[in-house]
Amino acid sequence: MAITINGTPVDPPADPRVSLLDLMRDRLHLTGTKVGCNQGACGACTVLIDGQRVLSCLTLAVQAEGRTVTTIEGLGADGLHPLQQAFLEHDGFQCGYCTPGQICAASAMLEEVAAGMPSYVTRDLAAPARLTREEVRERMSGNLCRCGAHNGIIDAIMAVAEEQAA
Template sequence: MVAVKLRVNGSTELLELEPRVSLLDALREHLGLTGTKKGCNQGACGACTVLVDGERINACLALAVQYAEREITTIEGVGSQERHPLQDAFVAEDGFQCGYCTSGQICSAIGMLAEHRAGAPSAVTPHLAAGPAELSDAEIKERMSGNLCRCGAYDGITSAIARVAR
């Protein structure tokens, strides 16, 4: 067991964990933050997406000890002061059905919008030298491709992100 100090949603938590405990399991099983979902547990579905220092990661692929002293934001921390615009947009645009993937979708969209604003390329971006690419539906879908929705609510998810990006 090792002592791990995690900063999650603005609070610091000291945990005694085995070094092999994933960040996902630390959040869900040790901190009771069950909004982050365990989907595939292999990094393929994005249900476990959280933000670390503002960047999106798959928590199932990360060891908790790797993220000691870093700022972790889960869906419980998104809009904790006031609702995040993406939360309202997902409701308005029917960006979910069963809701299982929604927490990962929203965390990923927050990170993706920040990446886009910073000029990070994607497979759809035509030419970065010309400046930031427009956030078209194709661009949104490419940038969100690591997050799966088993219900197929992709049109609503894309519309919700586009609404916030405008």
């Protein structure tokens, strides 16, 4: 069964050891998805599978058979995604290496909040989830940034969240 990546059906690799990350980077030259640790600690390889954020380094390509994968290339296929635009406006990056993962994670994270999923810092689990800076920080803590663009990243995500709420 094919894997649909950014709308294009792709054959799964013959070698079952190939991760979704390596399939995309090495075989398909979809290098927008980054590799920082290959063990799920940094979040640089975050992509969306059927809309949910997933670490592609910990996902075997064959696990994505029959499913829909969206990467940073797909997210911005029809012009800049609002998050991409917001990262530019709020200077949410320096070297740009963790950026695609941050943006993919943020897009799924906003959906999680919209669906009412609580987080570790959510005080009232019964009430609808409300997006505060602290909530965004907690929910984005799986995506490491070493240059130190954290403030800009949170600003960018909050701006998009507020725009969506308006």
